[in-house]
Amino acid sequence: MTQQAPVMRICISCKKTYDRKDLLKITKDHKQGIMFQKGIGRSAYICKSTKCYSDSKIKKKLQKALKTFLEPEFIEIFEKEITSYNDHPNKGI
Numbered sequence: 321m322t323q324q325a326p327v328m329r330i331c332i333s334c335k336k337t338y339d340r341k342d343l344l345k346i347t348k349d350h351k352q353g354i355m356f357q358k359g360i361g362r363s364a365y366i367c368k369s370t371k372c373y374s375d376s377k378i379k380k381k382l383q384k385a386l387k388t389f390l391e392p393e394f395i396e397i398f399e400k401e402i403t404s405y406n407d408h409p410n411k412g413i
């Protein structure tokens with residue numbers, strides 16, 4: 321049996337490399353707009369550390385990474401999303 325190498329991605333906030341499974345993926349989907357953990361398009365990854373997602377500059381960093389404008393409501397949705405994600409770290413495994 322060969323062990324599959326984990327897919328590594330960089331957190332846009334702390335710039336550390338993590339296993340993709342441990343990151344929240346934010347995608348600017350071509351048709352549906354901003355999506356979490358799904359969608360096709362430009363994506364950014366953020367780790368689950370409170371320091372990263374509660375960073376006051378996170379919206380700016382995301383806008384830059386996704387090359388898009390994020391609505392003010394986005395951060396509210398984003399925080400809910402990452403909090404629920406943190407509650408179920410092993411979801412889907």
Ligand SMILES: [Zn+2]
Binds near residue numbers: 335336366367368
């Ligand atoms: Zn981070």
